[in-house]
Amino acid sequence: QLDRGCALHTAARDGLSSVSSQDIPAERPRAVFHTSESDPAKHTEQHEGRLYNIPLEEVKAVFPHGLPHGFQQQIQTFNEARVMVRKPALELLTYLKSSNFAHPAVRYVIYGERGTGKTMTLCHVVHYCSRQGWLVVHIPDAHLWVKNCKELLQSSYNKERLDQPLQASVWLKNFKTSNERFLQEIKTQKKYMWGKQESTEEGRPLREVVEQGLARVRSASDAVGVVLREIKQQSHRGSFRLLVAVDGVNALWGRTTLRKEDKSPVSPEELTLVHNLRKMVMNDWSGGAIVTTLSQTGSLFKPSSAYTPQELLGREGFDALDPFVPIPVSNYSPREFESCYGYYLERRWLQHEKAHTEDGKAELQFLSGSNPRQLDRLAGPL
Amino acid sequence: CHSPASLAPRRIMPVRWSRYNPSYLEPEAKKESYQKPLEELTEEEREQMELKAVRPIKAAPPSLSSSVFSDPMISKFTNMMMKSGNKVLARSLMSQTLELIKRKQVEKYHKAPEKEKETIECNPYVIFHQALKNCQPIIGLSSITRGGKTYQVPVPLTDNRRRFLAMKWLITECREHKHRRTMMPEKLSQELLLAFNNEGPVIKRKHVLHKMAEANRAYAHFRWW
Numbered sequence: 001q002l003d004r005g006c007a008l009h010t011a012a013r014d015g016l017s018s019v020s021s022q023d024i025p026a027e028r029p030r031a032v033f034h035t036s037e038s039d040p041a042k043h044t045e046q047h048e049g050r051l052y053n054i055p056l057e058e059v060k061a062v063f064p065h066g067l068p069h070g071f072q073q074q075i076q077t078f079n080e081a082r083v084m085v086r087k088p089a090l091e092l093l094t095y096l097k098s099s100n101f102a103h104p105a106v107r108y109v110i111y112g113e114r115g116t117g118k119t120m121t122l123c124h125v126v127h128y129c130s131r132q133g134w135l136v137v138h139i140p141d142a143h144l145w146v147k148n149c150k151e152l153l154q155s156s157y158n159k160e161r162l163d164q165p166l167q168a169s170v171w172l173k174n175f176k177t178s179n180e181r182f183l184q185e186i187k188t189q190k191k192y193m194w195g196k197q198e199s200t201e202e203g204r205p206l207r208e209v210v211e212q213g214l215a216r217v218r219s220a221s222d223a224v225g226v227v228l229r230e231i232k233q234q235s236h237r238g239s240f241r242l243l244v245a246v247d248g249v250n251a252l253w254g255r256t257t258l259r260k261e262d263k264s265p266v267s268p269e270e271l272t273l274v275h276n277l278r279k280m281v282m283n284d285w286s287g288g289a290i291v292t293t294l295s296q297t298g299s300l301f302k303p304s305s306a307y308t309p310q311e312l313l314g315r316e317g318f319d320a321l322d323p324f325v326p327i328p329v330s331n332y333s334p335r336e337f338e339s340c341y342g343y344y345l346e347r348r349w350l351q352h353e354k355a356h357t358e359d360g361k362a363e364l365q366f367l368s369g370s371n372p373r374q375l376d377r378l379a380g381p382l
Numbered sequence: 383c384h385s386p387a388s389l390a391p392r393r394i395m396p397v398r399w400s401r402y403n404p405s406y407l408e409p410e411a412k413k414e415s416y417q418k419p420l421e422e423l424t425e426e427e428r429e430q431m432e433l434k435a436v437r438p439i440k441a442a443p444p445s446l447s448s449s450v451f452s453d454p455m456i457s458k459f460t461n462m463m464m465k466s467g468n469k470v471l472a473r474s475l476m477s478q479t480l481e482l483i484k485r486k487q488v489e490k491y492h493k494a495p496e497k498e499k500e501t502i503e504c505n506p507y508v509i510f511h512q513a514l515k516n517c518q519p520i521i522g523l524s525s526i527t528r529g530g531k532t533y534q535v536p537v538p539l540t541d542n543r544r545r546f547l548a549m550k551w552l553i554t555e556c557r558e559h560k561h562r563r564t565m566m567p568e569k570l571s572q573e574l575l576l577a578f579n580n581e582g583p584v585i586k587r588k589h590v591l592h593k594m595a596e597a598n599r600a601y602a603h604f605r606w607w
Contacts, residue, residue: 077485079492348488351505354450359413363450381477381484381506382451 031346033339035085040093040128043085049335051082051343054127062130065140065174066247068119070376078347084336086117088329089124095325096125096289101241104283107321109249111294112329113307115373118293119247121329125291126245134241134288135182135231137280139171142251143298145273149258152266156195157222161272162260168220168273172213175227183207186234192226194219206230221272228276235287242288244280248299249292252278253317255301278320292321331370340372344379352382406440407433411448453507455514455545462549463566478567480506483574503578513577517548519588521595526604535604536595551584552577559583 035050037043043052059067059081067075075081092108099106110118130136139145145167155161176183186206193199194216200208206227213223235242246252252274258266268274281290294312296302306312309326332340341361344350354360364382368374410416445457456476464472483506491502503509522539525532539547556569576582 073485077489077492079489348491348504349484351484352451352507353505357450359450380481 033342034082039131040124041097041132043090043093045090047085048087048090049084049333049339051084051339054081054083056081058127062127062136062178063123064177065171066119066123066126066138066245070373071120078349082343083120083124083127084117084339085124086121086329086336088117088327089121092121092125092291092327093128096128099289101238101287104286105242105244105288105290107281107283107290107292107324108327109292109294109309109321109324110327110329111307111309111312113331113371114296114304115371116329116331117372118295118329121327122245122247122291122293126243129241129243129245130178132241134243135179135235136243136245137175137228137231138178138243138245139277140174140247141295141298142246142248142274142277143295143300145271145277146251146254146256146258146268147298147300152258152260153218155221155272156219157225157272161270161275162258162266163218163221163272165217165220168224169214169217172210172220172224172227176207176210176214182240183210185239186230188226188230189233194222225272225276228280232280232285235285238287240287242285244288244290246277246281246290246292248295249281249321250294250299250302250312250314250317252281253314253320254299257300281321292324332372332375333370337365337370337375340375350379350382355379355382402440403438405437407437409439409442409446411442411446413448413450455511456507458545459510459549463553475566475570479570479574480510482567482571483509486571486575509578510574513574514545514548514552516580517551517577517584517588518544519547519591520544521592522547523591523595523598524605526601528604533601533604534594534598535601536598537605548584551587555584555587 033050035047035052037047038052038054040052054062056075056079059075071081088110092110095106095108110121112118126136126138145164149164149167151165153163153165155163183206187203188200188206188209189202191199191202192209194212198212198216200212209223209226209230213220213227231242234240252268254268256266256268256271258271260266269278281292283290294307294309296304296306296312299312302312309321309324310318313321341350341364345356350356352360355364364375364378368378445461460469460472460476463475484504487502487504487506487509491499491504494502519539521536522543523534524537526535527533552570552573556566556573560569573582573584577584
């Protein structure tokens, strides 16, 4: 990896029209912000501020649905996926490495202001867990389950609850892609009836439940419930470790914008998917961990300045998630900013002649306030 | 700006169409001009500095910026794209256009083999300026009436007029001759990339104008300026 970085460096110096007249001294290595360690288990403090590469096949297998939209576009443009190793992620990884899996699952809540990197921290942790061979239940954005649902069916299992077939089937498809081998190994412990004629026997692999949910879209939400229940019950045995990763967990305890047919508002506990997910996020099971993120961006009826757990979760959510380990994520430190700026220069993303100068760099730092999202938005047209 | 009669009360808000007294000087926004040490200044610049110490200075217009990234041509184009004073929207469309051009070119660059990498231009500003230059017509037509009949007479164009025509053609092409549902940044980036390679409908329009001027060469003597 380091050699590749140096090779690009010389090619950039020899070739092109957009290189500024500013002379880059030969001693300063441009590849200092890359690291060739692509296994998150081996990341330590010395890798802090550096970017590590995830091979593209692994991205498709591990993250069918987790990455933020801007990052996906960046992968498409640069033809590689580079994630920065930052302090909150390293902290979380040390906790996970040293946790006792016989005890009940510990809940971690990643919080911070807008655009500071909470979702990317979650993705880093998900990558570590899938490399270690854990079973990963990754919900990319819980807000998508409480707003803009076109179809709401009355649940056949429980008359008061409402099903969301579209969202459930999309999630099942992505879950199948990321956890193929576990679906074969885990067996059901009870017989499940889907309607009057179809049923899944005891002892069949979980993959049949998932396929049932995908084939019969009406029972997709119930299939999700069954999958989550089975996984939770079997996690304490120790044959696999379970990671529940939820992005935007404050959606589970807020309000929804959905309405029933008689125009009365729907509260979150009346949705099957939300009800089952709340049971997963409780710490009454052992053999894994629960990592969640708070998000104001997709949230409903919350002011835009709210970012602390108290404000975003509300009383109900805070009581349900309490006790949890809070992990704050902040803006880039000067070293991380240098690293990000250097990466953009190396990948030819910052094309403006003045962006290569010290003045341009100082202006970018000032205008973005070292906020990762603002830096990304500013560097776009430059 | 102050009214001519010194006894009349000074206005707090400037009135539209009111003119600055000729003694007011233009504001200088560039950082480099203030960072030069005294010895490097020429005679005129020293005089200018002394004048600035005594004369009043006009208020800076909102479009004047001291950022190193500001470009007068881009600002002009943004103003032409603006509708009903919505500069925020026009500027965001412009930045999305530049980002889209850069994204397409950088993607092409990273996927290309080593030999072709040097031929691919990734800087959206270079592409924008070159595309505008390629779209500028050299000669224009003006209608002159002689003996009841109007003739299209070929006439030279000033630099400002050429730049204006190039920008106007690009914007009208994007607004009118594209599918209703495509976004402006997408259409504009496509047009700019085509114009950069000397292809596309805007270059064709320029060639049509040149041909008409060539065809009407006989009437060139009608021009008296």
